[in-house]
Amino acid sequence: MSKKYWTLGMAGIVLIFCFFIFQFLSSTWKIDHLVKQMTPGKAGNEADKHVVLIAQEQDNPFWRTVEKGAREAAAQLGMQIDYMGPIRINPAEQTSLLEKSIAAKPDAILLQGIKEQSYEQLINKAADLGIPVITVDADARASRRLAYVGTDNREAGKRMGELVVNEAGGKGRIGVIIGSEQADNQQLRLEGLRSMIANHKGFEIVAVRSSNISRIHAAKQTEAMMTENAGIQTMVGLSSLDAAGIVEGLKAVNRSDIRVFGFDDLDETRQGIAQGDITAAVVQHPQEIGAKSVRLLSEFLKGNSLDAEYFTTTDILDRKGLSSAVSSP
Structure with a gap:
């Protein structure tokens, strides 16, 4: 029986490996095709x-x-x-x-x-x-x-900080999801947010994680963040897919008491705001x-x-x- 499960497991690993190889080759082909055009x-x-x-x-x-x-x-x-x-x-x-x-x-x-x-x-x-x-x-x-x-991403981060301070209802322990650690815009937004939060007593950024510009990853990072920092009261997403992912992550850990703030004007963000899952978003053009x-x-x-x-x-x-x-x- 164990041999059967081992064989199935190996087959699954091979399939996953083949899938990622296909994705890589497909992406590479598309890049070359676009450039040749x-x-x-x-x-x-x-x-x-x-x-x-x-x-x-x-x-x-x-x-x-x-x-x-x-x-x-x-x-x-x-x-x-x-x-x-x-x-x-x-x-x-x-x-x-x-x-x-x-x-x-x-x-x-x-x-x-x-x-x-x-x-x-x-x-x-x-x-x-x-x-x-x-x-x-x-x-x-x-x-x-x-x-x-x-x-102006530093100023956008400050504007997000001002929004959080004014709308968070005194809920000052903050978790932050950023899109990418390599993107200058994300670091500047985080820098601006930190500078604004630091000027308001009772507010503190207690954790920062990266979503890698993925709604699914934002959800998983939110789950992990809430497990490690149960005292978080407010969540902030600094890239476009983060807020929707945060909402999914909070639902997975049954936390409906968290205020969520996001970035950009996406359908998912609008839906979250309309349903009361997201408080507000800073919107670019x-x-x-x-x-x-x-x-x-x-x-x-x-x-x-x-x-x-x-x-x-x-x-x-x-x-x-x-x-x-x-x-x-």
Whole structure:
């Protein structure tokens, strides 16, 4: 009997291994296919300009909205956008995409910054080759990128801290889920949140974990966090999928007494706010980020100079805001 279970177990392991190999090969093929579709940049008028947009994760709702804004602006300007990104968050694949994109010689590149020396060196290589790079969502400040377009993430973290202090009802022991430890935007949001919380007596961040930009992982990290820190009274998610994952994790450990705060305007977040599972969210404007990045590139390619940073706004989404949005014509 034990031999039978051992055989079944080994078969299961082999199947799981084959699944991950398939996912890896599929992702690699898609990357190569996307890059091969790219045509080298050409000198000429604006209609010839070819821009690559490299997302953190291909089908993440935030990045698809950035893509939408970029494509709409590019269509107005007669520019071409090639959109690509890892199937699942993978900084190594982002680096590979950047390297292959540079080899294809586009007119410009839009990408998320990563706090990694090899990635920053590739951005510098692009600059050396005359390919301007604009970072979006997260910056790569140590590189020679042309400009950053997106949220002022430190200020967004402070705004989240202010929201928590005002809305948490004195529930001052805080657990935090961040999207990625390698993303500059997440570290800046956490830094801003910490600075605001530190200025208010009775509030304390007692634990921080990473979701790896995964709703399922956010749920698992929340479960583990609540097991280890039963005194937590408030949970904060600093990337778009975290709040929904936190809600799932809290339900798994039967904790309905926790206030939850999230980031970004996703359907899952709106649903959580409407049902009372999520108190509020700090909302970015990814469509504006994509559109503004393309418009700025157009200006630069015409010979105009750019500033180093262009910050987009954030808003607060709560139950009151949902109600007014539904009632407005």
